[in-house]
Amino acid sequence: MTAVAESEALAALHKVFGYEAFRGEQEAVIEHVVAGGDAVVLMPTGGGKSLCYQIPALVRPGTGIVVSPLIALMQDQVDALRALGVRAGFMNSTQDFDERRMVEAEFLAGELDLLYLAPERLRLDATLDLLSRGKISVFAIDEAHCVSQWGHDFRPDYLTLSLLGERWPDVPRIALTATATRATHQEITQRLNMPTARHFVASFDRPNIQYRIVPKADPKKQLLSFLREEHAGDAGIVYCLSRKSVESTAEFLTRNGIEAVPYHAGLDAGTRAAHQSRFLREDGLVVVATIAFGMGIDKPDVRFVAHLDLPKSVEGYYQETGRAGRDGLPSTAWMAYGLNDVIQQRKLIQSGEGDEAFRRRAQAHLDAMLALCETAQCRRGQLLAYFGQDPDPAGCGNCDTCLTPPETWDGTIAAQKVLSTVVRLQRERGQKFGAVQIVDILLGKRTGKVIQFDHDQLSVFGIGQELAEGEWRGVVRQLLAQGLLAVEGEYGTLVLTEASGAVLRRDREVPLRKEPKKPVGSRSGSSSSGRGERKPKAAAAELSEELLPAFEALRAWRAEQAREQGVPAYVIFHDATLREIATVWPTSVRELGGISGVGEKKLATYGEGVLAVLTSLDAPTGAEARTEAAGSDDGWPEMEGEPEPDDWM
Ligand code: ADP
């Protein structure tokens, strides 16, 4: 980049976006694209991909064309840019003829910095024709992994994007994705026909996300306490495997005083759009969803992502959890995981469609996910290693295994007891049973089913009194995860594997992770606050007590602005910016302009308003105690709903 272009890029960063400095790879990417080069950019969610094409579009002459599959989000993206004073528009099927005509005219007149298009529209002759009549600065292909036929986000229309290079050889192209695997990376380069592109691969670490995986006992109740104790009033996403559990979980949360809406492919398009829009616009709404929800959701203040079911792969887990904390503030990725998950997923793979190769690949994905769940090492370290990055050998200090290192124990004898019960049933009776029956036999429980099959006559009956039921389930789960036990058929019966023999012959030891008695607590670990006391919202987590009222007042002011304009709150200012305002407490427009996230346009539009909010409050030195207006904590409704049995049989 020439010195002039470089200073222009930096000027845009300061003036338009109000940011101090480029982050990570941004500067290198922007320099390369501004100079006319093609780029393939792999950056995690929240890494700052948008600036990588938005700034080149502002600096280079002409309009930047952004190809995005996310029609429902285009309006918000364009609104956010306009709030920054960027001349942005979009063309998609939600517009009527006149609206589209207007955007076309703006484009042809050179009055647009950025134009968002869906790939299916770009492909049309009319669109290509329109584009050839105007001037284009850069093509940005967002969510570029949609070109991959292996991923679940595949969009056939992405395949036609390879024509852009042929038709506009002089316009630089930049393909961006948060999908980290090498295979996807190669596919993007090939299918988009970008052989000379430079590749930029950012670190995939998301240090502000705390990873936690807890043993599943009563998942809904566990979720409820997690939300109440750590994320009261926060926006977040809860992922479930089935539509049915999405519905019932959303209902359960609502009944217990947490505003939650469902989202899955079985809901009609109108309801889905309405729920998504509410999530983006309202502060603190919870969306309970299947994996159908989330791609492209660029809400910066998602404070938690919870999984009530095991994702099918580490890639999926990473993508989904990555939607938390784009703004860099502390966030939690929380998952409840149990024996049922392993059995259910293994069954799904066996009974699912696809050939042997497909099954083997699915199995390998699941094994990697299980290894992450069962590890006694740093979770972040495992994740990074999975994506080919070197983790910090000392651990991350911000995952459950780092915060509360799990104990391990020699589970060889316990493993032998489980395996010999399986062997005996099969050899002596020719029977196969699921985990519940095996555990009941070990515990010596005379249940109806035990008596019916005379299982109290087996020599292994009652040999496992030393462990509790939950602990036995933990043993079975870990044996499944380690491949020392397998699941078979539609009932998920347990059978031995080739590796089981070594354990039974005492040739192999089986180290197991101890099931924690109590779930790991909050991020600080210093839960000195009384029980049931509401913790500050995570967004405000590191604000001192005396600055909280200012932060809350600014949020309330922002909510009002957002409502008036019909845009999401983060389009006005991000939480991170409001935090900094509350901390710095600017007293002049000039001082306010120095805060990260306050560019020229926003300063002009909201400067006076923000200063007025601060003037109306006591300056931070008046450290009088303020209590939350929300009232007492005793006001929470009792938990409702029966505890759900772990109903996998
Ligand atoms: P991605 O598209 O990679 O998920 P975004 O482009 O949405 O990420 O950026 C994530 C967040 O980081 C946004 O809130 C954005 O405004 C902010 N951001 C991006 N670049 C910078 C920067 N250089 N300085 C400060 N904040 C930034």
Ligand code: ZN
């Ligand atoms: Zn760690």
